[in-house]
Amino acid sequence: MTSFGFLLFGALLVHANIKEIHGLPVESLTDDDVIGQLTARLPGDDVIDRLTAGSPGNGVSGQLAVSTDRGGRPDFVCRGYGSRPDQYDCQRFYQCVPGRRPFHFTCPGHLHYDPRLRVCNWPWALRPQCVSQQQPDQTCGVPAVRSTLTGSHRIVGGEEAPPGSWPWMVSLQHPEFGHGCGGALISEDWVVSAAHCFDNIDWRSLYAVVGEHSLSELDGNEQAIPIAELIQNDFSLMNQSTWGNDIALLRLAAPATLNRRVAPVCLPDSGLALPEGTMCVVVGWGNTVEPTGPSDIAASDVLQEAEVPIVATARCDDMLPYDVTTQVCAGKDEGGTDACQGDSGGPLMCEAADGHWFLYGVTSFGQGCARPMTPGAYVSVPAMKDWIMQTIRDNSAT
Template sequence: MDYMDSGLRYTPTSDKDWDTSVQFLPASDNKKFEKKKGKKVGAVIGVVIFAAVVALMTGLLVWHFHFRKDVRVKRMYSGSMRITNQVFDNDYENSSTQAFKMLAKQVTDQLKSIYSKSPQLSKYYVGSAVQAFSEGSVIAYYLSEFKVPAGQEASVDKAMSDVDKLADKERRTFTRPHNSLALEDVMSSALDTRLFMTSFKTHLKFTEHTRPDKTTYIQSPGFPNSPYPPQAFMEWQLRADPGYIIKLKFDTVNLEEDCKNDFVKIYDSLVAIENRVMEEMCGYYSPSEPLTFLSSGNVMLVTMATNEEKNFPGFRAEVTQIKRKTKAATCGGQLKGAKGTFSSPNFPNYYPPSTECQWTIEVPEGKGVKVTFKKFLLSEPGLEQSKDCPKDYVDFNGNKVCGEQPDGTVTDTSSTNTMTVTFNSDASYVDRGFTAEYEAVDVKDPCPQQFQCKNQKCISKALTCDGWNDCGDMSDELKCTCKSDSITCKNGLCKPMFWKCDGVDDCGDGTDEKGCGGCKSGEMMCKNNKCVSEKKRCDGRNDCGDGSDELDCGTSRVSCTDLTYKCKDNTCLSKVNPECDGTQDCEDGSDEENCDCGRSMFKTSRIVGGQNADEGEFPWQVSLHVKNSGHVCGASIISPKWLVTAAHCVQDDGRLRLSQPETWEAYLGLHAQSNVGKTVVKKNLKKIIPHPNYNAYTYDNDIALMELDSPVTYSDYIKPVCMPAPQHDFPSGHSVWITGWGATREGGYGATVLQKAQVRIINGTVCNKLMEGQITSRMLCAGVLAGGVDACQGDSGGPLSSPSGSRMFLAGVVSWGDGCARRNKPGVYTTVTKYRGWIQQHTGV
């Protein structure tokens, strides 16, 4: 690996802030202004004083209007140009060769000539430096520096964005030298200001040229044994042979979470051109996360910038070159048959920039082509809500689609037996892409005995007008006549009757929460359902009786009630859920103690396939195995020695002594049941403590504690979940996560890979009606009442994880339910807040 001890190679030769073309007036003849001796000394003194005052004022005005206003800011622009009358020479790879220097001088001279064609640029231009050359004929990569008056940055940015027009103007100049470079594809953009900060103490530059069948690695300095250097800018210029492209595969990315501080940026270029950036990364990515990028040509640039604090291990990536026509890098073609699949290049990894593919699909005569995108991830920063798709998109059957779309909702059917699908990616920012399937269907009846959504998706007719967006485009919920057992919302939607008066606006227009016999206008409802005037909220008096009118009032100390958070010094806070939120609210700091919990070390990302949890996403999840029998229940880590699970998991079952510690093995850090790798720790148990009041018939008090035979050492894959305070509020409608290896369907087999599902906490009164009066005050309901998402057999004892800020709290323990994922039948969980005293008594947590 070649090491270069410099970063940006160009250093301005002058630090003057003024325009050197300004001419100063010659000095006047001073003798003309010599004062003659006057008769009155007082008059002379008066004139002198007056002149001094005028001079002072003039000086101040000159300073104010000339120098003070002439504040200039440094602007850096990066760009590239294709030199068509030159042939690439291997010496151009090395910046120290004479060939490189001679061509670089020609490029910088010509850039100066190009900028001279623009009044906005010529006045402020400082200089340029060539950073690299690559094949095709010869591509030059450069940096240009300007000193721009404050407030003029936008006009200079605009002029630089039109640099290709300036180059064309320069090309048509009659006085142009005969040996000038013939330029095409001249482009430029403002350099990311974070890349030329004056605070950088270290600049490092590396170069790599891969070869066929050769694997090289690039990594941040010090990786993996020491943190990367602070206040540093680093860049890796990567090259492949002509006819090849670069494949960059990260096996580790571990940086500070905030990209404003430390980040890695990847460019489809040899210089940091912002409209050639492929991706920006920070935080910690799981090794199971696919992070593989392909270049569009034979060059790529990786940059890394760090600030002065919180430095991490950094990154390591594998660099190889693959043929441009390889299967991973190509797409499109003819697709024939009754059904089949196709995907964007490199899926489920990132597709390359500047790519265009076209598939022509043909099914048997007399049929139509139905295309359904199972995954669709074509998102770009800042364009998440874009409708006209100006960047990356898929065009099929007259539809132009981009962004991130729900699974299976992008679909259409042709009226003939052929369809053309086009995929286009521009030069900047890439994404995972898509995978799609096509099938031959009856054009007259593409959804036999089913309902056809507006987006061509087929669903069961029973799912129409039931309050659930099963189509994904709401077409199954439009033009409905609501059934007698449904709520008719004013906006025309139908919602299940059991959602009426549950405290959540399910209609979207408040219809289901009106006429509930609740509080009048101008009143608030207390937690105990009492109504008090809104004016009494936060007035310093406990008008509700339970103190709920004085919660979240911005006051630090309040009288203690069952709803207020109590600090260790026995003072109470009005703030709801203050623990581990990053702000010290208790004077003794006790609300921020023991907060190394509830966080995955890995950056959360979209799951490309199914509802598999990412590796390390829920590091407090435990798999409980009966020895020699496999997975039986789940559990949650709450400390190095203690787990929380369900009491019904540890009840003796015939000859199976589930109440005895020696029956069990606990697997911590496990992701796939079939792969007990090096990240997994297997522990035996020392003690099992079921709740003494557990009722095997009602499942009331369904909670148990397990003590490990020795403390576990935390890792990226093994961490505790945050324990909520007794007063922690988990409101109805709040989204929470269920996880486990349980059966993926009722009566089915257990999952191999840890599954996750996002569900919603359901109002206790509503849930009690649904579950026919079986819900106690120590139970919590959560689910998606449409069915299809729920915990199931084998998930018992596992966590119901509730996000709060950047952490997860243990809201519940998987307890029981009526079947699995049945419509209108939520999962029932043991409410952890009800047992905080009992848990602390036995575990100290």
């Protein structure tokens, strides 16, 4: 609300202690395309098979069992999986796991072996399409602690989020004034927030605090990181036609240490449009009641969460006294659940079918807080996806 208060898996492949095993990753997939071909040459026996796409939908998968005896018992099993059937999939991988008996994993010299996942990382694969460049044991949009939302939780009115349930949540804090706006961690180096959060304030004085839960108590999970660079799109509070660009990218002065309490959220497909009624979640430390004046502050000390339905843009445009045709909207017709002052810049996030959470909107503005027939307006991350990706590529250290 207007006031200051994406994993590089690449293509993965495992090499076992046999003469040869290799994969041929492809750049795009449809439901019946080949994910890749695994060729295993074993002493006295050649086995050649291929991984094909699984059931229709966004997920593709396949499996190849390789045997070393005439009984057909598998010596190891190789599985291929991709969460999206296109070249932007940052999570496609091949992984081999022991079958009948354990064996030793080795990697070709150009691949990195991760003993915890037992995978070999091809680090340069798909890099132009992926936001983050994390180690292969990190993933986006998967909290270590699950939220317990039941549909009645809200930020206005107050309902505490379980600590660690939204590990990409960022509190933008001033050393003197404290929390001002929210943000979302999309990689260890980058945070997405709202551009209006930085009007009339020196962003160089702010810290991006990750791992935060209570603003008044430290629990040892917090990381306060200075901001090295602020990049905004074409936005001005004085020009309503630019409000759809109320987004900012913050490059951190040092990478966040990723762990169970700090992890990035996924980014959606460019142009994604969720149907009306899709339930998503907004979180923040903002006001728990609508303020009646500048001094009426009722911010939450602990992170709050709210479940809100997506509202069709055309219907939202009729309900709000602003042009929101380039934004996304969310809120209940009866009101009572909404983001509020201090929640600006925070994430509107939705859960994909595979359980990963993705950033669908950035909390931007609204008419009051939690009023009936008055949904909140959020910057559309799908509409800004290309700008986000290009900006990160242009401003990342080489």
